[in-house]
Amino acid sequence: MSTELNPQQIPIIRPLWLSVTTEPVTHLEEAQNGESLIAGLADGTLRQLDLKSGETIFETSAHSMGILALSINSESNLVATTGEDNKIQIWDLIKKKSVLSYKAKSWIENAKWLGNKLFFSQGKNLFKWESGQTEPTLVTSWEHSISDFVLKNNSELAVCGYSRLSLYDLDTMEENQTFNWKGQLFKLCFSPNERFAVCASNDLTIHIWDLKRNKDLTMRGFVAKVRDLHFRPDGLYMANTSGSEVIIWDYMEPGPANKKPTVLGPLEKDVQFVRYQHNGKTLATFGEDGVILFWRPDLFGEKPLAIAGIRDQEISAALWTRNDQFVATGLQTGYIALYPTPEIKD
Amino acid sequence: MNSNSTLKEQKTPVTVLTGFLGSGKTTLLNYILTAQHGKRIAVIENEYGEIGVDHHIVVNSDEEIFEMNNGCICCTVRGDLIRILNQLSKKKDRFDYVLIETTGMADPAPVAQTFFVDEDIKKNFRLDGIVTLVDAFHINQHWDDRESQQQIGFADVLLLNKVDLVSPEEISNLKEKIQSLNGLTKIHETQKAQINLDQILHIGGFDLNRTLETHPDFLDGTHRHHHQNVGSVGLSMEGFVHIEKFQAWIGQVLQVQGADIFRSKGIISLPNEKKKYVFQGVHMQLDGNLGPEWKPDEKVQTQIVFIGRNLNREVLQAGLNACRLN
Numbered sequence: 129m130s131t132e133l134n135p136q137q138i139p140i141i142r143p144l145w146l147s148v149t150t151e152p153v154t155h156l157e158e159a160q161n162g163e164s165l166i167a168g169l170a171d172g173t174l175r176q177l178d179l180k181s182g183e184t185i186f187e188t189s190a191h192s193m194g195i196l197a198l199s200i201n202s203e204s205n206l207v208a209t210t211g212e213d214n215k216i217q218i219w220d221l222i223k224k225k226s227v228l229s230y231k232a233k234s235w236i237e238n239a240k241w242l243g244n245k246l247f248f249s250q251g252k253n254l255f256k257w258e259s260g261q262t263e264p265t266l267v268t269s270w271e272h273s274i275s276d277f278v279l280k281n282n283s284e285l286a287v288c289g290y291s292r293l294s295l296y297d298l299d300t301m302e303e304n305q306t307f308n309w310k311g312q313l314f315k316l317c318f319s320p321n322e323r324f325a326v327c328a329s330n331d332l333t334i335h336i337w338d339l340k341r342n343k344d345l346t347m348r349g350f351v352a353k354v355r356d357l358h359f360r361p362d363g364l365y366m367a368n369t370s371g372s373e374v375i376i377w378d379y380m381e382p383g384p385a386n387k388k389p390t391v392l393g394p395l396e397k398d399v400q401f402v403r404y405q406h407n408g409k410t411l412a413t414f415g416e417d418g419v420i421l422f423w424r425p426d427l428f429g430e431k432p433l434a435i436a437g438i439r440d441q442e443i444s445a446a447l448w449t450r451n452d453q454f455v456a457t458g459l460q461t462g463y464i465a466l467y468p469t470p471e472i473k474d
Numbered sequence: 475m476n477s478n479s480t481l482k483e484q485k486t487p488v489t490v491l492t493g494f495l496g497s498g499k500t501t502l503l504n505y506i507l508t509a510q511h512g513k514r515i516a517v518i519e520n521e522y523g524e525i526g527v528d529h530h531i532v533v534n535s536d537e538e539i540f541e542m543n544n545g546c547i548c549c550t551v552r553g554d555l556i557r558i559l560n561q562l563s564k565k566k567d568r569f570d571y572v573l574i575e576t577t578g579m580a581d582p583a584p585v586a587q588t589f590f591v592d593e594d595i596k597k598n599f600r601l602d603g604i605v606t607l608v609d610a611f612h613i614n615q616h617w618d619d620r621e622s623q624q625q626i627g628f629a630d631v632l633l634l635n636k637v638d639l640v641s642p643e644e645i646s647n648l649k650e651k652i653q654s655l656n657g658l659t660k661i662h663e664t665q666k667a668q669i670n671l672d673q674i675l676h677i678g679g680f681d682l683n684r685t686l687e688t689h690p691d692f693l694d695g696t697h698r699h700h701h702q703n704v705g706s707v708g709l710s711m712e713g714f715v716h717i718e719k720f721q722a723w724i725g726q727v728l729q730v731q732g733a734d735i736f737r738s739k740g741i742i743s744l745p746n747e748k749k750k751y752v753f754q755g756v757h758m759q760l761d762g763n764l765g766p767e768w769k770p771d772e773k774v775q776t777q778i779v780f781i782g783r784n785l786n787r788e789v790l791q792a793g794l795n796a797c798r799l800n
Contacts, residue, residue, distance in 0.1 A: 154564050170565040193531065194565050212531060234534040237557060251536055251554070273538055273553055290540045290553055311543035312553060330556070330592065331543040353593040444564060460566075 141422070141436035143465040144454070145182030149175065153458025155198035156445035159221060160205060165456055166221075167445075167464055168195035172211050176221065179449065182466060186224050190217055197239040197248070208246050210236035216248060216264075218257075228257070230264060242279040242298070249274040254287060256301075267301050275314040281322050288313040288327050293337065307344065309335045315356065319379055320363035328354035334368060338383055345385050350375075352398070360404045360411075367411055369399040374413050376425060392423060392430055401446045403455075410469065412455055414446040420455065422470050434470035438463065485600035486563075488572040489675055490585050492625045493607030494616060495578035498635040502607060502667035503575055507532075511671050516562055516569040518555065520577045531569055533558050537577055539584045542591050549759060551588040556595060559588075563598040571675060572599065579621050582606075582628040583736070583757055590759035603630035603679025606659075607667065610648060611639040617651070623704045626652055627736040627781050629659040630679025637663040656781055657706040658739075680739065680754040681765075706781040709794050714745040715776050720797040724760070727793065732758030735782035741765070743774045745799055 155168030159176065164185055167175045172191030177184055191211025199208045205221040216236050218228040232250050239248035246257040248264070251273045255264040272290035280286045284304060285296045290312045295305040312330035319326070325337040334347040334354055352371030359366045359379070366377045366384075373393040377384040393399070397417035404411050410433070411423040418441040421432040437443070438459065445458035448469075455467045493499045503517065507530055516531040538553040555574065562572065576585060582604055589601040606629035616622045626632065632652060637645055649661055660677075662669055720742065728735065735757060742751040742762075753762030768774055778794065 152565055152567060170568055194568065196561060212533070214534075235558070235561070237561060252538070272540060273557060275557070290538075310541070312540065312556070329543070332593075355594075460564075 138432055139434045139470065141420075141434050141467050141470055143436070143467050145466050147177055147182040147184070147464040149173070149462040149464065151462055152460045153445055153462060153464055154195055156447060156456055156458040156464065157198060157200045157207075158447060158449050158456070160200055160202055162450055164221075165464065165466075166198065166200060166207055167458055168198040168209060169462075170194045172213070174198075174207070174209055174219065177464060179454070179466070182464070186221070188219070188224075190219065190226075191215060196235055196237050199240045199246070201241040201244065201246075203244060206241070208239050208241060208248070210239050210248060216257075218246070228262075230257075238274070238276065240277065242285065243282070245298075247277060247285065249277065252289075268296065268303075275312070276316040278316055278318065280318055280325075286316060286318065286325060288316040293325060293327060307337050309344075309346075311335070315354070317357055317359060319359050319366070320361055323363075324379065324383065326357060326359075326366065328357055328368070332370075336384070345383070347377075347384070356399075356401045358402050358404055360408045361406055362408050365404075367402040367404065367413075369402055369413075372396065372398050372415075374399055374402055374411075374423075376411075390425055390430065392421075392425075392432075395419070395421070400443055403446060403448055405448050405452050405469070406450060407452050410472075412446070412448065414443040414457065416442050418443055418459065420446075420457065420467065424472065427472070433472060436467045438465070485598060486566065486570065486572055487602035487676060488574060488589065488599050489602050489677075490574045490576060490582060490604045491607070492576045492580060492582050492604060492628065493578065493633075493635075494609060494612075494622065494625070496612065497578070497607040497609040498633070498664075498667035499575055499578075499607055502633070502669070503573065505667060506573065506671060509671060513571050513675070514569045515571045515573055517573045517575065518558055519575040531562070533562075537580065542587075549587055549591060549757070550584040551591050552584050555585065555588050556592050559595050559599060563594065566598070581621065581624050583624070586628065586737075586756040587759050590756060590761050596761070601680055602675070603677040604628045605631045605633065605674045607633045607635050608648075608652070609636055610634050610645065610663075611636045613648065623655060624736065626655045626659070627704055627706075629656060630677055631674055632656075632659045632661045633664045633667060633669060633674075634661055635664045635667050638665045655704050655706070657708070658779060658781065681752065703783045704781075705783075705785055706779065707785045707787045707790060709778045709780075709787070709791050710775055711791075711794050711798060712773065712775045714743050714774070714799040715797045716799040717744065720776075723793050723797050727790070728755070728758045728760065731782070731784070734784050735780050737781045738779065740778035741776065743768075743776050 152170040153167050157166045165177045172193050174188050174190035176186040190209045191213045193212035195211050197210040207219045210216045214232050216230050217226050220227050236248050236250045248255050252270045254267045256267045257264040274289045277287040285298050287294050293307045313327040315328040317326050323340045327335045332350045336345040350370040355369045357368035364380050372395045376390040378387045397415045399413050399415050401414040413421045418437045418439050420436040422434040424433050442460040443457050444460050447456050457465050491499050518533045535554040539550050540553050542549045606625045738755040740753045744751050748767045749764040752765035
């Protein structure tokens with residue numbers, strides 16, 4: 129840890145442990161039992177680390193080339209990975225072995241467990257795999273490639289891509305609703321009350337559909353492409369990145385239209401990720417310069433309450449653990465680090 | 475520990491391979507991937523082929539073209555490239571060059587524009603050049619096709635392949651015809667697409683300084699050939715430019731003629747600036763920055779090259795002349 133990390137004398141949070149790999153860490157998730165972290169590396173390695181010590185519990189060469197997507201089933205011990213070798217693999221973390229391997233024609237760039245169903249997109253096609261199936265099922269095929277998909281209301285699947293956001297019935301996969309926007313929608317999330325569907329677009333906008341009032345809204349004026357967005361779990365605020373700024377929008381009734389957002393920054397370098405704590409109190413921002421900043425705008429305004437990270441080590445994956453006690457990061461330089469959440473009296 | 479992967483500012487160079495079906499793209503690709511050149515290459519190819527390579531990344535992709543929502547009528551980009559290059563950028567240490575193979579009928583513009591328009595792509599990658607393969611034996615059958623003229627018009631380097639199948643006179647005629655379309659392209663004669671890789675990689679095709687090194691007389695007017703409506707025009711003007719006037723003029727040229735202009739490259743002499751301002755463009759998209767300093771013995775002048783359809787050299791030169799700072 130460098131002292132230069134902190135020119136403004138903000139309290140420094142030091143890592144509890146550092147784990148070293150030989151390859152960039154491209155993915156990092158918390159295992160279902162909350163006792164370990166699962167990392168995907170740029171050479172195709174899947175590594176399970178003990179959350180308390182950082183020691184490696186299990187490691188396997190999941191793919192012959194880099195990992196493209198990694199998703200953990202929240203209801204079981206299954207982990208899905210896709211790789212540059214065009215394969216999708218499902219791993220059982222208890223049995224420490226692959227339980228399904230399927231080779232596609234090209235890269236599978238996105239895979240997510242939605243309940244016990246695994247959905248994955250390969251270019252313009254979206255597939256589904258359920259326990260007992262030996263082969264995945266094609267769910268839908270679009271004219272343009274699919275960028276992102278999330279579960280809505282546990283009953284609908286929301287899918288976005290170029291010019292389109294569509295909602296499908298999760299059981300029948302019939303299309304319930306489609307919204308259009310002439311631009312590439314590449315990152316999708318819903319407000320926790322599922323009233324707002326929010327998409328980041330390649331054209332430096334965020335596009336919002338108010339599903340309750342059947343209105344749409346475009347947020348413009350970002351200085352750079354919005355790479356990440358995240359709702360506070362109570363749904364009252366949403367944070368997004370835009371270059372070296374973090375913008376916080378007020379989603380309290382009637383919504384964010386015509387309200388002035390809070391802007392954090394500009395920071396020294398572009399921000400890669402924004403993540404609210406699960407209890408909603410603290411926002412963490414993760415910069416491409418390796419700096420992690422912790423924010424409590426309600427108490428500290430636009431000044432960070434604590435700083436962590438390793439200067440000049442690009443952060444490529446980040447999370448809060450579900451118990452809110454730790455922040456974990458994966459770095460382009462091969463480190464995995466665990467930091468305690470900064471303590472603060474409300 | 476991967477010590478050389480701390481915050482890399484350097485952009486990964488990208489070469490685009492174009493050429494009609496059968497012109498030798500796949501042969502060249504296989505040659506590049508199997509040759510001992512020490513580079514680790516990521517290849518984005520348009521066909522589902524199995525190329526046996528250990529130290530390269532090969533990605534299959536369907537060309538997916540869409541319009542950018544930026545008010546520009548001709549700004550189409552390759553969505554599949556945005557997705558794949560963004561994935562690759564997470565693993566920058568695992569390759570040091572990217573090759574993109576296009577389909578035979580492809581217009582190179584959406585590929586090139588992707589590098590001008592998408593912010594993340596601009597940040598991590600640099601379009602080094604467009605290499606076009608031309609089948610010397612069959613090109614005359616396709617010469618008048620719009621796709622042929624676009625691919626030749628966009629080329630920084632052109633490989634006149636299969637020259638063993640045609641006579642020296644035919645080669646000479648073909649070269650002249652190609653130069654009439656694109657006076658800045660560098661032509662290499664090849665058989666079975668065999669070429670020294672230094673001739674097609676790291677060529678700096680979007681850098682007018684480097685281009686003029688290989689065509690020192692281009693701007694003197696001797697290359698003002700035109701074939702049908704496609705041609706290349708070089709402009710030059712001594713002295714400094716009036717910045718506001720220049721911006722207004724180039725904006726107007728691209729607004730009116732951008733759809734017809736395949737490529738533009740330029741070096742601008744700005745007042746009170748030691749460095750050259752260099753720009754490059756595809757159709758209406760333009761990107762530029764301060765480049766190297768003017769050398770003490772160098773003539774300070776603005777130089778611009780346009781390649782495209784229906785270009786009127788006299789009108790363009792007069793427009794540039796009107797931007798001179800008095």
